[in-house]
Amino acid sequence: MNTANPVRRKTFAALAFVAATTLVAPLACLAQGNYPNRAITLVVGYSPGGSTDKLARLLAQSMQEDLGQSVVVENRPGAAGNMGAQVVAQANPDGYTLFMATVSSHAINPWLYPKTGFDAIQSFEHVALVARYPLLLAAAPGSGVKTPEQALGFLRTHPDKAFFSSAGVGSAGHLSGELVRLTAKVPMTHVAYKGGGPAMLGVMSGEVAVMIDPIPAMIPQVKSGKLTAIAVTSSQRSPALPDVPTLNEHAIPGFDVTSWAGIVAPAKTPPEVVQRLEASVARALESPRFKAMLTADGAQPSYLPGDKFRAFNEAERQRWGDVVKRAKISAE
Structure with missing residues (x-):
């Protein structure tokens, strides 16, 4: 029969809990402080060879040089990018699984597919906008x-x-x-x-x-x-095709449309990890070589940090939702 004082037992339990949490907290901080310490997966919601895949591979190469760890591109095509986005939305929010979000997956699809398996805004931490494509x-x-x-x-x-x-x-x-x-x-x-x-x-x-x-x-x-x-379709001519006019110049004044792509991570990814990734994307876009490769491919390097990218994504979602409704478009 245990005759120990109940108050003493409760006190011991409380001290043990404090000791355990005191030990775990520094380890968690240490783990995040060492980020990344293994390979990162960058999921692309389309097949290899397309513009999004090409951008992802260029960015992955630059980021792995900056982060000191491999950044592996994984293609998960299906449902106009929805399949890959859903996989990342449900991934462990530790910064090791990222998604190349696009205008389709994060601004258009929410209006076309009743059940995408994710929320384009709430299911992700927005890391950075990378490029826009006329x-x-x-x-x-x-x-x-x-x-x-x-x-x-x-x-x-x-x-x-x-x-x-x-x-x-x-x-x-x-x-x-x-x-x-x-x-x-x-x-x-x-x-x-x-x-x-x-x-x-x-x-x-x-x-x-x-x-x-x-x-x-x-x-x-x-x-x-x-x-x-x-x-x-952009408001300015593309450096990749400088002799080609814009619709805005003569035919449709004010017309300005671009496709776009940026990096997102699962919701609740630690802020310090998101900031580390954001800084890595920013450094990639500061590289003259990286910018030259994007421009030659017809892309416009268009860095936006996480908070501004999130606001941009929300505005784009509303814009394309209006077009979907007016044009009465359905994916089914």
Whole structure:
């Protein structure tokens, strides 16, 4: 029979708890202070070879040089980026699993998919915006359409041929085309293809009149003469295609649309870890070599720290939600 004083037992238990928590706290701080001490996984919600994948690999190389640990790109394609985003949203919030968020996964998909498995804002800590991508309006060389005014004029006067292609329903190209239709009052009809490659073949073969897609995917076909670059969707011309005008210049004043990508981590990732990652992205974007590689690919280096990236993401989500509602778009 235990005859020890109950008060003494409670006191001992309390002291033991304090000792344990006192020991654990420094160890937790030490672990975070040593971050990173193993490989980091950067999840991309698309297949290898696309613009998001290419950006992720460039960034991973720069970050691992800065962080002193491997940054491994893992492709998790599916549901326009939703599958990869869900995996990261449910990952351990320790800074070792990150996601390359895009305009599709974090601004468009929330309006198209009733059940994504994550909240684009609340399920993540926003680390940093990395780059923005102007989109390109292009046509087949044999169409005779070479300027933005000619393109809109052709679409208005040939409604039976006013089809535009994109990489799929809900893609940045699709939503940008719908915004052109709504803003310029052009009777365009969307044709969804399974990927950017088939969408480009659609316009080259004459199945559709024009195509809209992020610049990086289209530059090779433009430079080879297989596509005619008509206009970019950003407010300023792209250094990658400096001779190509913007829609904003003459055809649709005030038009400014870009795709974008940035790094996010699971919600509740420690603030000091997020700050370490944010600083690493900032250093990558300060590199002349890194910036030159992005620019050559048609991207605009566009660093925003975590808090500003979060606000930017929220604004983009509201903007594209309005377009989805006005255009009555559904992914189902």
